[in-house]
Amino acid sequence: MIYDCAIVGGGPAGLNAALVLGRARRTVALFDDNRPRNAVTHASHGYLTRDGIEPAEFRRIAYEEVLKYPSVQHWPVEATAIRKTNQGFEISTMTGELVQARKLILAAGLKEIFPDIEGLRDFYGKSLFNCPFCDGWEMRDKPLVVVSQDPGVYHLTKMLYNWSRDLIVCTNGHSILDNEQKGKLESKGIAVIESPLAAFYGQDGILEQVRFADGTHIERSGGFIMSKLVSKAAFAEELGYDKTNLGGIVADANCRSTVTGLYAAGDAAYVGPSQLIIAAASGSRAAAAVLGDLVEEEFS
Known part of the structure; x- marks a missing residue:
């Protein structure tokens, strides 16, 4: 046939x-x-x-x-x-x-190919997502982390500002944003952290902390991550x-x-x-x- x-x-x-x-x-x-x-x-x-x-x-x-x-x-x-x-x-x-x-x-x-960060799979699809149109409403007004090693994180972050004004951008050890982009984000109260990421921490799929390789951490309730x-x-x-x-x-x-x-x-x-x-x-x-x-x- x-x-x-x-x-x-x-x-x-x-x-x-x-x-x-x-x-x-x-x-x-x-x-x-x-x-x-x-x-x-x-x-x-x-x-x-x-x-x-x-x-x-x-x-x-x-x-x-x-x-x-x-x-x-x-x-x-x-x-x-x-x-x-x-x-x-x-x-x-x-x-x-x-x-x-x-x-x-x-x-x-x-x-999807994700960066090798401890705990990522435990939170992906529960409090870490990749599409703001799909999950932005559910994460509205929460303190969010935006994780990416790609220059497209600048556009993603601007889009996410529509759902939450409490954003922190993490580039996992990469300098992918220029000074003008960083300045515009900082003018909106959005910090950019370039330190390498070590782990995501929380319970039952709900993110609580983002930990860095230098031992520091930030408190976040969820976020968005750009995969390849x-x-x-x-x-x-x-x-x-x-x-x-x-x-x-x-x-x-x-x-x-x-x-x-x-x-x-x-x-x-x-x-x-x-x-x-x-x-x-x-x-x-x-x-x-x-x-x-x-x-x-x-x-x-």
Whole structure:
């Protein structure tokens, strides 16, 4: 069997793409190994009618809706290799299957790489977050730490000032802000600490202290940390698509990549910000483009 479309990734982008294609009576192979990036998060926000929903419950509802359409088949395995063929694409799975598809949507998203700071994982998703649009409301008016080794921390801090005026920026031993930026932050009462970080301390996932390598510490109730984002599904060498400066897949407004028949949706085509509702909309656009291209081919 050759599917009309294979979708690699079962987040909001991949699931919404499968929904649109299923409703269009197209055969879909949806590959999802159930390792979402937001698994550590207790609640997802900013998605109309689902604000505050647990990520696992969001996935349960989404799969219930998507798999109502008989032409959509869920493959609960990791896609380990993909190659371009004369008929489209061949996907190899971790369990040894080979699946053929005319079109391919990469929607596997991104994975996060964090600085090696003791205790970070204990607080991430509970009182340390990375997206102010997703969790800024819950952290409003609290004393927060903003941790980053990237110059983008300046923009992030200005955004977070919308939710809390009690901010301290920690650059973990890196001098990434110039004097003008430091001056503007300090004019708003935002201190910048460049000392290397040693550990996060608190209880039950709630941050209490940020400790530095020199033995000093600051009291904080939560914060935001910038991670490095890299593509979760790295098939660039196999498929030859162009990548963005942020590591995503170059795609046009209709999610078409630089490789014919290959589309990128959600965080796979990351340009920021990373939100459920934006990813789902991207999946819908990708599916519409796939359907349009299939129809044109069938009529040509």
